[in-house]
Amino acid sequence: MAETVSATDVTVDDLAAARERLRQAEAAIDDYGEDEAHRVAEAYGDATDLLAAYEDSATGSGDFAAYVEFQERFVTLVEDLPDDLPTRESFEEANDLLDRRRLSEKHFEQARDLLAPAREAVDALEEREAAHEHLRETRQAVRRRLSTLDEEIAHRERLLDLAAADLDAPTERLRDPIEAYNADVTDAFDRFRREAPARDLLDLIATTTAYPLVDFARPPESLRAYLDEASLGTEPLPTLLEYAGYSRSKLDHYVDDPGRFRTQAATHETYLTRLDATPLTVGWPPPEAGELRRFAEELVAVVARFADESVVARVRRVRDLALRDDYDRLRQSAVARDELSDTERDRLASGTVREELDDLRAERDGLRSALDDGGA
Template sequence: MADATSGSSVSVDDLEAARERLRQAEAAVDDYGEDEAKRVTEAYDAATDLLSEYVESATGTGDFAAYVEFEERFVSLVEGLPDDLPTREAFEEANELLDRRRLSEKHFEQARNVLAPAREAAETLDERAAAREHLRETRRTVRRRLSTLDDEIQARERLVDLGSADLDAPTEELREPIEAYNDAVTDAFDRYRREASARDLLGLVSATDAYPLVDYEAPPASIRAYLDEAAVGTEPLPTVLDYAGYSRSKLTHYVDDSDRFRQTVGTNETYLSRLDATPLTVGWPPSVAGRLRRRAEELVAVVARFADESVVARARTVRDLTFRADYDHLRRAAVARDELTDAERDRLASGAVEAELSDRRAERERLRAALDADAPE
C-alpha cells in the first residue's frame, strides 16, 4: 500500500483571513454607501474612458476637431453629475485642468491623478468583488483539502487495521488449496482448449453468462454464428487460429469459404487468442468469505462442464475454506502480508501512522468547524 502523505494547502487562518478581507472591503463600501459608490464608479469610468479615447487625437497640434469634441464631452459629463455626488469636486478640478487651449498627454495624466478620490471609491467595489471571489475560492480549497484528508485518513485507518493483523498466522492453509485449484483448472482448461472443438469451447464460454462471478467476455455474435455453421467449427481453437495465418491460396484447402473465414475469424482473432483459464482462477489474497463462497459455487458448476471430478473437487475445497472458523483471521493476515510494505511496517511499529492519523483527524475537525461557521456567500 503506497503512502499518501501530502502537505496541507489551506488552514483555518487562511479562511479567517479571507473573511476578514471581505469584512474590510464591505466596510469600505459602506463608508461611501452602496449606491453612492456605484454612482461614483459610473462617473469615474465614463471620465477615464474619455481620457483614454482622446489622449492621442486631442493632444498637441493634432486633430482640432477631436480636441473640441473631447472638451465638449468632458464638460457635459461633469456638468451632468449630481450636485450631491461624493467626490464631485475631483471631477470639477479635472475639468478645470483640461480647460485650456492646448492639451498634452501630461494634462491627461494629471487629470487621472486628480480623479484619484473617485478612483478610490470605484476600487472599493472592485476590492469587494475580489474579496468575495477570494473567500469563495478559499472555501473551495478547504473543501478540496477536506476531501484529501478523508482519503488520507481512510488510508491510515486501513494501515492501522492491517497492522493489527496476525502476520504469523498460517496463511498457507488458504494459499495452498487455492494454488492447487488454480493449477488444476488452468491445466484442464488448456487441455480442453486444445482438444475440444472451437464450437464447443465458445459454447462453454457463452454458458458462463449464467454465472456473473465467472467473468468471461461473451463471444462476439458473428464468430459464434460462423463456428456453429461452418465445418471448421469442429476443429480445435488452436487449429482455427493456425488457419488464420495461412495464405489465401493455402486456406482454400482447409475451409469452404476462405473469404468468410478471413472476414469473421480475422476480425475476432485477438478475442480468440486471449481465451484462457484466468476467469476461472481465484486471486490472492482471496475475497471475503461470502463472495468467495458464492464464486466458488459458480466455479464448481462451470468447471464440471469440461474438467474431471478431481478438478471439481478442488473447486469444492476452495469453497469449503470459507466455512472455516478462522477464515477471516487467515484472510486478514494474508491481505496484510500482501499489502503492507516494509516501510509501512516500520511506520506502524514506530507509531508514525497513528500520529499522522491523529493529526489529520484534528485538522479535518478544525477545517469542518471553520467551514460550518462560515456563512456561504
C-alpha cells in the same frame, strides 16, 4: 484575477484570511454606499473614456473641432453629476484643469491624477469581486483538501486494521487448497481450449453469462454463429489461430470460405488469443467468506462442464474453506502480509501511523469546522 489556492497546503488560517479580505473589501464599499460606489465608478469610467478618446485629437495644434467637442462633453459630464456624489470635487478639479485655450498630453495626465479619488471606488469594487473569487477558490481548496484527508485517514485506518492481524497465522491452510485448485483448473481449461472444438469452447464461455462472478468476456455472437455453421467450428482453437496467420492463397487449401473466415475468426483473433483460465481461478488473498462461497458455487457449475471430477472436488474444497471458523482470521493475516510493506510495518511498530492519523483527523476536524462556521 483571483489567486490560485493550493489544496495541498491550504489551512484554517488561509480560510480566515480570505474571509477577512472580503470583510475589508465590503467595508470599503460601505464607506461609499453600494449605489454611490457604482455611480462614482460609472462617472470615472465615462471621464477616462473621454480622456482616452480625445487625447490625440484635442491636444497641441490638432483638430480644433475635436478640442471644442471634448471640452463641451467633459463639462456636460461634470455638470450632470449629482451634487452629493462622493468625490464630485475631483471631477470639478479635472474640469477646471482642462478649461484652457490649449491642451497638451501633460494636462490629460494631470486630469487622470485628479480623478484618482474616484478611481478608489473602482478599485474597491474590483477588490470586492476579487475577494469574493479568492474566498470561493479557498473554500474549494479546503473541500479538495478534505477529500484528500478522508482518503489519507482511510488509508491509515486500514493500516491499523491490518496491524491487528495475526501475521503468524497458518495462512497455508487457505493458500494450499486454493493454489492446488488454481493449478488443476488452469491445466483442465488449457487442455479443453487446446483439444475441444472451438464452437464448444465458445459455447462454454457463453454459458458463464449466467454466472456473473465468473468474469469471462462474452463471445461475439457473429463469431459463434459462424463457428456453429462452418465445418471449421469442429477444429480446436489453436488450429483457428494458426489459420488466422495464413495468406489468402494458403487459406484456400484449409477453409471453404476464406473471406468469411477472415471477417469472423481472424477479426476476433485478439479475443480468441486472450481466452484463458484466469476468470476460473481464485485470487490471493482470497475474497471475504460470503463472496468466496458464492464464487465457488458458480465455479462448481462451470468447471463441471469441461473438467473431470477431481477438479470439481478441489473447487468444492475451496468453497468449504469459507465455512471454517478461522477463515476470517486466516484471510486477514493473508491480506495483511500481502498489503503491508516492510516500511509500513516499521511505521506501525513505531507508532508513526497512529500519530499521523491523529494529526490528519485534527486537521480535518479543524477545516470542517472552519468551513461550516463560514456558511460554506
